[in-house]
Amino acid sequence: DTGVSQNPRHKITKRGQNVTFRCDPISEHNRLYWYRQTLGQGPEFLTYFQNEAQLEKSRLLSDRFSAERPKGSFSTLEIQRTEQGDSAMYLCASSLATGGGGLSYEQYFGPGTRLTVT
Amino acid sequence: SQQGEEDPQALSIQEGENATMNCSYKTSINNLQWYRQNSGRGLVHLILIRSNEREKHSGRLRVTLDTSKKSSSLLITASRAADTASYFCATASISGYSTLTFGKGTMLLVSP
Numbered sequence: 001d002t003g004v005s006q007n008p009r010h011k012i013t014k015r016g017q018n019v020t021f022r023c024d025p026i027s028e029h030n031r032l033y034w035y036r037q038t039l040g041q042g043p044e045f046l047t048y049f050q051n052e053a054q055l056e057k058s059r060l061l062s063d064r065f066s067a068e069r070p071k072g073s074f075s076t077l078e079i080q081r082t083e084q085g086d087s088a089m090y091l092c093a094s095s096l097a098t099g100g101g102g103l104s105y106e107q108y109f110g111p112g113t114r115l116t117v118t
Numbered sequence: 119s120q121q122g123e124e125d126p127q128a129l130s131i132q133e134g135e136n137a138t139m140n141c142s143y144k145t146s147i148n149n150l151q152w153y154r155q156n157s158g159r160g161l162v163h164l165i166l167i168r169s170n171e172r173e174k175h176s177g178r179l180r181v182t183l184d185t186s187k188k189s190s191s192l193l194i195t196a197s198r199a200a201d202t203a204s205y206f207c208a209t210a211s212i213s214g215y216s217t218l219t220f221g222k223g224t225m226l227l228v229s230p
Contacts, residue, residue: 106163
């Protein structure tokens with residue numbers, strides 16, 4: 001399967017613990033996005049990378065959240081000192097942006113990591 | 119924050135009927151995309167329509183875009199039970215068009 005993969009698929013943690021999620025995008029895609037989705041809502045943008053550069057971060061991304069894409073391939077999203085309000089599905093997506101400018105291209109989503117904070 | 123607002127929130131139809139979902143948004147856009155999300159699965163891209171386009175077709179899907187009314191519609195013709203899913207519109211704004219802003223979605227149920 002050459003689609004976007006995410007690990008783990010499910011994570012249950014206690015409040016105050018740190019968690020890290022991994023996303024492996026489609027190999028030739030240069031853009032990688034993180035979203036958060038809660039029940040009954042659409043995905044909310046968190047951050048995105050073009051290659052290894054983090055180009056944009058949402059105001060939703062508090063200082064407890066950090067994302068990296070060190071070699072422009074896979075990415076990790078870490079949440080420190082988790083809170084119950086962090087419980088959500090965390091989605092990763094990738095896309096191939098060609099040419100100049102910031103045109104939005106169709107995004108390919110992974111299955112998500114469902115986080116439950118108890 | 120969610121920019122797109124889909125209407126209706128839920129839609130229940132019989133197989134073979136057509137399903138129409140609407141999306142309204144607030145800011146000027148570069149393009150608008152529709153995605154489908156099945157229960158327990160990730161989102162799948164269905165169709166992208168650019169701001170200078172008015173209508174686009176893909177198989178049983180027809181999307182229209184009216185930038186003067188800041189609205190779009192997705193029509194699924196001859197629906198099938200397998201079309202049961204949540205449908206989201208997502209906008210790429212004209213100023214920050216590298217990212218997408220999703221609506222809350224329309225939950226479509228197609229009964230056999």
